[in-house]
Amino acid sequence: EDQVTQSPEALRLQEGESSSLNCSYTVSGLRGLFWYRQDPGKGPEFLFTLYSAGEEKEKERLKATLTKKESFLHITAPKPEDSATYLCAVQYNNNDMRFGAGTRLTVKP
Amino acid sequence: DAGVIQSPRHEVTEMGQEVTLRCKPISGHDYLFWYRQTMMRGLELLIYFNNNVPIDDSGMPEDRFSAKMPNASFSTLKIQPSEPRDSAVYFCASSPRISETQYFGPGTRLLVL
Numbered sequence: 001e002d003q004v005t006q007s008p009e010a011l012r013l014q015e016g017e018s019s020s021l022n023c024s025y026t027v028s029g030l031r032g033l034f035w036y037r038q039d040p041g042k043g044p045e046f047l048f049t050l051y052s053a054g055e056e057k058e059k060e061r062l063k064a065t066l067t068k069k070e071s072f073l074h075i076t077a078p079k080p081e082d083s084a085t086y087l088c089a090v091q092y093n094n095n096d097m098r099f100g101a102g103t104r105l106t107v108k109p
Numbered sequence: 110d111a112g113v114i115q116s117p118r119h120e121v122t123e124m125g126q127e128v129t130l131r132c133k134p135i136s137g138h139d140y141l142f143w144y145r146q147t148m149m150r151g152l153e154l155l156i157y158f159n160n161n162v163p164i165d166d167s168g169m170p171e172d173r174f175s176a177k178m179p180n181a182s183f184s185t186l187k188i189q190p191s192e193p194r195d196s197a198v199y200f201c202a203s204s205p206r207i208s209e210t211q212y213f214g215p216g217t218r219l220l221v222l
Binding site: 031032034036042043044045046049087089091095096097098099100101102 | 113142151152153154164165200202207208209210211212213214215216
């Protein structure tokens with residue numbers, strides 16, 4: 001069965017404490033993997049798109065990487081304003097789209 | 110650009126009533142998507158359109174749900190009759206091409222009593 005699994009479900013960090021979020025997938029015919037950030041009461045906001053294994057993208061304190069089975073979102077020296085739910089989504093086959101359940105990140109000052 | 114616009118932002122209705130959610134995509138985007146988000150099931154794709162034509166509605170939960178896109182700048186998602194289990198946040202998103210980034214609206218928070 002096609003699945004997208006994110007871990008951990010929740011993560012609490014101290015400001016400046018770097019960590020990584022994981023998105024593993026079991027789909028065939030990957031067309032793209034997307035990372036979004038969602039703040040409470042708002043729609044998901046695009047962060048990155050990765051298309052092939054080995055690809056990496058960076059934006060400020062965030063860096064996304066992709067392998068054939070999973071993607072990582074690395075957060076370097078996070079700040080309280082990085083607190084949000086991070087969603088990954090996989091597009092595969094004939095443009096099917098599946099979202100993970102998300103990782104709820106809290107960064108304490 | 111104002112981004113994807115959805116209305117209403119909040120809707121409270123009683124079971125059995127008809128509910129219509131509205132979406133205006135970003136101008137120039139050929140694809141429009143409707144999603145539903147709940148705590149239990151996360152974000153689920155309901156249906157998507159390409160150039161106003163429904164392409165995949167396999168995510169629509171039941172015949173009570175219907176979606177239309179009469180023109181490139183407007184789409185509706187209708188639930189008739191509504192049930193309490195339809196309570197969720199409904200998002201509309203648009204993208205210029207199918208494999209490109211989807212831009213989400215602020216969502217409509219629906220509560221069916």
